[in-house]
Every structure is written in structure tokens, then in C-alpha cells.
Amino acid sequence: MGDDVGLYEEMMSRGLIAQVTDERVAEILDGSSISAYIGFDPSADSLHVGHLVQIFNLRRLQEHGHRPIAVAGGGTGLIGDPSGKSEERNLLDSEVLSQNLIKIRAQLSRFLDFDCGESSALVLNNADWLGKISLIDYLRDVAKHFSVNQMVAKDSVKSRLNEREQGISFTEFSYMLLQSYDFLHLFDNFACRLQMGASDQWGNITSGIELIRKMRQQAAYGLTTPLVLKADGTKFGKSESGTIWIDPEKTSPYQFYQFFLRAEDEVVGGYLRSFTWIGEDELSELDLATAEQASKRLAQSALAEAVTEIVHGPEMARKVQVAARALFSEDILSLSPDVLEMAIEDAPVHYVSADALARGVGVVDLFYAAGLANSKSESRKVIAQGGAYVNNSRVSDIEASVSSGDLIVGGVVLLRRGKKDYVVVRVRG
RNA sequence: GGGUCGGUGUCCGAGUGGCCAAAGGAAGCAGACUGUAAAUCUGCCGGCUCAGCCUACGGGGGUUCGAAUCCCUCCCGGCCCA
Known part of the structure; x- marks a missing residue:
């Protein structure tokens, strides 16, 4: 990080950019202050490590003088995003959802600065505006701009349409319109011109941009990050046991640390770039270490330490480190009482x-x-x-x-x- | 609303009256080898008072000595028609 390098270049060199909707995104990121947003799905009561990339991107924006907006989807959460889902989701009831939202907002708050003038972060709930629009207005003003023909062609919908056994409900089909409307709303009210997200959000992002173009005759932009995958090729947060939550109640800091410490050689490099702030020079040293003396697992240690520190604080990071060392030593009986206690x-x-x-x-x-x-x-x-x-x-x-x-x-x-x-x-x- | 196909263990998926706690695959768990890695190999992979018993193949009811398998009914989903 730092101001010597532009934001776009920084993200590019870390491999954090999958696609941009327009080359001008680079200029925008490196230019004067803008507002940009990322949406978070509140279907669980905690964010998990898969979300970390997006959270960090918000923070990056802030560090470069932009205003980050996190939208926790209280409205869209009630509907369910079909992107990347092979089957219809169970709808969450609004009580569960609002509980989830409270926790997620608290988690987001830890990573962003809410009091730094122009670039103060915002955490918004889209239920605030989606809940107000009437069905008639929605159909006349928003839905009118969407072509079913185009929507059907989107990957997230197409795959569900072609599946013999699995269809898609109108509810999920129309999810895209809601997310598009979010972007429009933020564009109107917060001059938000950029939406970021993981690459599976591409379709939703571009349709928002289109909506803005059609309704306001103005340009908005999008940027997606590559999906960070686990070594087995699956997404973070897929299986219930495999999910590494940010909430220490759901995944203890010890387990959190262990997860990163046990990262496979093939993915450490990517994780270091996505989940830590470690700079260029150190990154290449660590890459070299993995290549030449893999058994020392220096990259894994650095990764585990850095991420745990960011998420759970330096004190906790130290504790779990001590614990890890102590518990993996062969002779637990010879540990001194206080080391054991700490472990x-x-x-x-x-x-x-x-x-x-x-x-x-x-x-x-x-x-x-x-x-x-x-x-x-x-x-x-x-x-x-x-x-x-x-x-x-x-x-x-x-x-x-x-x-x-x-x-x-x-x-x-x-x-x-x-x-x-x-x-x-x-x-x- | 009509027709039709389907609903099996965490997931995918075979099974179409007894040999079925249910093939096969994936995931997961444990062990070995390593580097708290990967790959590979081995074992496990519903529960219990564990050589036996109980619960399970969408729900309920029925036929049968015996049903995941047949019949009835309800619920849910796909596709086609209205």
C-alpha cells in the first residue's frame, strides 16, 4: 500500500482484478475521490474469510481517499441471489435476517473508518429503499428497462433454465433488478459511480450500470475480483464444516489461525495477496521461500499471523501462535504451567x-x-x-x-x- | 387445472418385493508417509446398553410371512399442455 503506487496498479499487481467494465476504471480509481460500493449477503450471521477480500477492497478505497460504501442486503437478502447457486434458495425470514444484519454491520465496522471526513465509510441497508418502492412504481420505472431476453441470457439464469431438474422462481429471477436498483439508488443519493464485487457478481453489476445509463444517461463502472478458491477448487463458505468465520464465537481464533497455517503451497501466495497488507518486497521473498524451502512454511506462518492479527487483533494473534507451538510440541508434560495455560x-x-x-x-x-x-x-x-x-x-x-x-x-x-x-x-x- | 417424470444416507447417484443400514462416486473423519502442505496408501463413514437391537429410502395409510421397491392418498419439484 502507500501512496507511491496508484490503487489500480496496486490491485492489479496483487491479482485482485478479474474484470473491469471499462478501461476508465483505472483512471477513476487513481483520480479524485469517488464513492464506491460492495454488497454483502446477510444470509449467515457472520462474514467469513471469503468476504475478507471485499472488505479489504473497501479499506483500500478508503486509504486512497475514496468513500467506501458497504451495503448489507436486508432487502435483497430476503430474495436471494441466484448467482453461483445451482438450486433455489430457502428464503430467510426477516427476523433472522435483521439479526444477521446487526452482526455483519458490526463486523464491517471494525475494518473501516467512519470518521475521516469526505472518505468516511458508510454501511447501508438496502431494505431502507427497496422496502419503500411500490410494486407499480417498480414495474413502471425500473422493470421497464430490463429485457427478459437479456436476463435469460445471463449465466446465472441460463444455467438454471437449462437444468432439467432445477428451475428458477420468478423471485430469484428478479434478484438482478433489485441489485441494479441498489446501484441506481446509491448513484442518485451518494454519487456512487463504482460497484465492486467478486467475479460471480459481474452480471448483477453490469445490469446496474445499464440501468443507470438508461435512466440517468450517465456512466457508472464496475470492477470484479477473482474468486479466491480453496485448494480443492471450491469456494469459501461452501460446506458447513469448512467455513472459516470471522466471528470468534463461530470459528475460534485458534482455528482461524490454524486454517491459514495449514494453507497449501499452491494457494499461499494468492492468500497473502488477498488477505494481508504485506507489501511487494516481502511477498516476493515469501514466494521464494515457498519455492525453495517449502518445508519451513514461512509463507504459511506469515499469512496466518498477518490475517489473524487483522481480524482478531495483535494480542490474540500472539496467543494463538504460542498455543499452536506449544500444542504441537511433543512433550506437553514438560511445558511450564504458564505456557500451558496460555496454550x-x-x-x-x-x-x-x-x-x-x-x-x-x-x-x-x-x-x-x-x-x-x-x-x-x-x-x-x-x-x-x-x-x-x-x-x-x-x-x-x-x-x-x-x-x-x-x-x-x-x-x-x-x-x-x-x-x-x-x-x-x-x-x- | 390436466398430463407426465421424479423425491434414496452430508451431497451426487444406483437399487424396482427377501441376499438392503441400502452399489458407486464425492465430501468428511482417523491412521501411515511428509512439512500441522499436496499427492498416495489403509480403515471408517445412521444410532445404541454394539457378535444383538433400534431408526431410516418425501408424509400418512394399506397389501404381504416380508416393501426403498406394489397399491391409495397427501405434500414438494421438473417438463409439457391449459
């Missing part, structure tokens, strides 16, 4: 009564109760397969039990499933 501070805790522990608790029950297995059957299987550890030593006997004698420094028992899932057992009472 397990962030781990989930399971309490057992002193009585029960004195009598001894079966490992199968313990792993299940501690949440390390979803059922006792699963617990049994994991143990039998050698994936269960008590105080870092493997327990493969289903009949084994844990008792007071297993308490280590600090009066805890450390349970582990597989390589990375820890639960701390503490005595209650």
Missing part, C-alpha cells in the same frame, strides 16, 4: 466433577461428552483407529478410562482428537 486458554473446556474423575471416566464417554465426537459410536471408532490422545499420548483401548491420576500441570487433562482438535478437561467443584 489452552483458547481451547474448548469440558468440566467433570471431582467425584466422577476419582472413580474414573471411560474414554469413550469422555470424548463424546467433551464434544470431540458426535456420538458414542463415533467416539469408539476414533479411539479404536488410534485417533484419540490423552495428554498427547495415544489411547486406543476402548475400555480405558481417565481418572484423577491423569491430571497434569494446572489440574487439567488434555484431550485431543486427530492432529488438531483439543479439548481441555477441568475439574469442577
Whole structure:
């Protein structure tokens, strides 16, 4: 970052630009202050790492003197964007949605500056304007400008139309009109001339630009970023277990850190560029490190540290780093009490009564109760397969039990499933 | 509203009266090898009081010694027609 390089060039060199609607986008980004917006889908109660790219883009805009506008789609969220979706979505009810919105706005706020004069950020809810427009007005003034023929040709719609088994409802079909209207509204009220988004938003963005051109005879612009994919080629936020949330309640900072630390070689470079502010020089050093001494995993460490710091703060970043090191050291028993304490501070805790522990608790029950297995059957299987550890030593006997004698420094028992899932057992009472 | 095809485990998808907790694939989980990577290999992959039992093939009802499979009905979806 910094002012020596233009915003467009910076984004380009980081590989953050997939497409622009017009070459003039470069001039606009590097020119005098404008307003630009990105929409966020409030279908979950937290943003996840996939959103980070867009959040950072808003921040980039701000750093270069532009006004970033984040639109949390309270209105569009009720409808559902068909882009990239192979099937009709379940509609969210408005109560859930408004809860989600509150949380998402709070999260966005952490990354943007709301008090820096002209370029102060805005977080808006499109329900504020979409909720007001009447059906007749909508059909006369907005929908009139859309050709069904063109809409049908858009990829997001076409794929659903061609699918034998899956159709598309009119509700989702008309989603595009709502997002287009958002852009128009922002153009009118906030002089917003640029919309950014992930590349799957291309169709929605261009149709907004068209609407503005038709209704106001003025130019607006769009820019998309490449979708940042996981190493297996899927999007972030797809499977429920694989989603890395920004909310520490949903994904603990420890897990968050671990996710990035475990990034595959093929994707670290891209992640570093998308998810951190690390500059050119360091980036090329890290690329080199990955190429030449991959086993040191310097890029992964730098990535994990940097992202965790941005999202969860420097203090937390340090903590989880210590935890990671301590928990992966072979001899947990030799750790000093305070290092151990720090290491397990962030781990989930399971309490057992002193009585029960004195009598001894079966490992199968313990792993299940501690949440390390979803059922006792699963617990049994994991143990039998050698994936269960008590105080870092493997327990493969289903009949084994844990008792007071297993308490280590600090009066805890450390349970582990597989390589990375820890639960701390503490005595209650 | 009519016709027609379909609704199977996390997902895709086979199964068309018993041999079905249900082929195959993907995802996931554990192990081995590594670098807390990838690839590869092995095992697991509904639940429980675990050599047995219970719950499951959209919901409900029925036929049958026996049904994911046949019949009725309802719900949901695709396509065609109105």
C-alpha cells in the first residue's frame, strides 16, 4: 500500500482484478475521490474469510481517499441471489435476517473508518429503499428497462433454465433488478459511480450500470475480483464444516489461525495477496521461500499471523501462535504451567466433577461428552483407529478410562482428537 | 387445472418385493508417509446398553410371512399442455 503506487496498479499487481467494465476504471480509481460500493449477503450471521477480500477492497478505497460504501442486503437478502447457486434458495425470514444484519454491520465496522471526513465509510441497508418502492412504481420505472431476453441470457439464469431438474422462481429471477436498483439508488443519493464485487457478481453489476445509463444517461463502472478458491477448487463458505468465520464465537481464533497455517503451497501466495497488507518486497521473498524451502512454511506462518492479527487483533494473534507451538510440541508434560495455560486458554473446556474423575471416566464417554465426537459410536471408532490422545499420548483401548491420576500441570487433562482438535478437561467443584 | 417424470444416507447417484443400514462416486473423519502442505496408501463413514437391537429410502395409510421397491392418498419439484 502507500501512496507511491496508484490503487489500480496496486490491485492489479496483487491479482485482485478479474474484470473491469471499462478501461476508465483505472483512471477513476487513481483520480479524485469517488464513492464506491460492495454488497454483502446477510444470509449467515457472520462474514467469513471469503468476504475478507471485499472488505479489504473497501479499506483500500478508503486509504486512497475514496468513500467506501458497504451495503448489507436486508432487502435483497430476503430474495436471494441466484448467482453461483445451482438450486433455489430457502428464503430467510426477516427476523433472522435483521439479526444477521446487526452482526455483519458490526463486523464491517471494525475494518473501516467512519470518521475521516469526505472518505468516511458508510454501511447501508438496502431494505431502507427497496422496502419503500411500490410494486407499480417498480414495474413502471425500473422493470421497464430490463429485457427478459437479456436476463435469460445471463449465466446465472441460463444455467438454471437449462437444468432439467432445477428451475428458477420468478423471485430469484428478479434478484438482478433489485441489485441494479441498489446501484441506481446509491448513484442518485451518494454519487456512487463504482460497484465492486467478486467475479460471480459481474452480471448483477453490469445490469446496474445499464440501468443507470438508461435512466440517468450517465456512466457508472464496475470492477470484479477473482474468486479466491480453496485448494480443492471450491469456494469459501461452501460446506458447513469448512467455513472459516470471522466471528470468534463461530470459528475460534485458534482455528482461524490454524486454517491459514495449514494453507497449501499452491494457494499461499494468492492468500497473502488477498488477505494481508504485506507489501511487494516481502511477498516476493515469501514466494521464494515457498519455492525453495517449502518445508519451513514461512509463507504459511506469515499469512496466518498477518490475517489473524487483522481480524482478531495483535494480542490474540500472539496467543494463538504460542498455543499452536506449544500444542504441537511433543512433550506437553514438560511445558511450564504458564505456557500451558496460555496454550489452552483458547481451547474448548469440558468440566467433570471431582467425584466422577476419582472413580474414573471411560474414554469413550469422555470424548463424546467433551464434544470431540458426535456420538458414542463415533467416539469408539476414533479411539479404536488410534485417533484419540490423552495428554498427547495415544489411547486406543476402548475400555480405558481417565481418572484423577491423569491430571497434569494446572489440574487439567488434555484431550485431543486427530492432529488438531483439543479439548481441555477441568475439574469442577 | 390436466398430463407426465421424479423425491434414496452430508451431497451426487444406483437399487424396482427377501441376499438392503441400502452399489458407486464425492465430501468428511482417523491412521501411515511428509512439512500441522499436496499427492498416495489403509480403515471408517445412521444410532445404541454394539457378535444383538433400534431408526431410516418425501408424509400418512394399506397389501404381504416380508416393501426403498406394489397399491391409495397427501405434500414438494421438473417438463409439457391449459
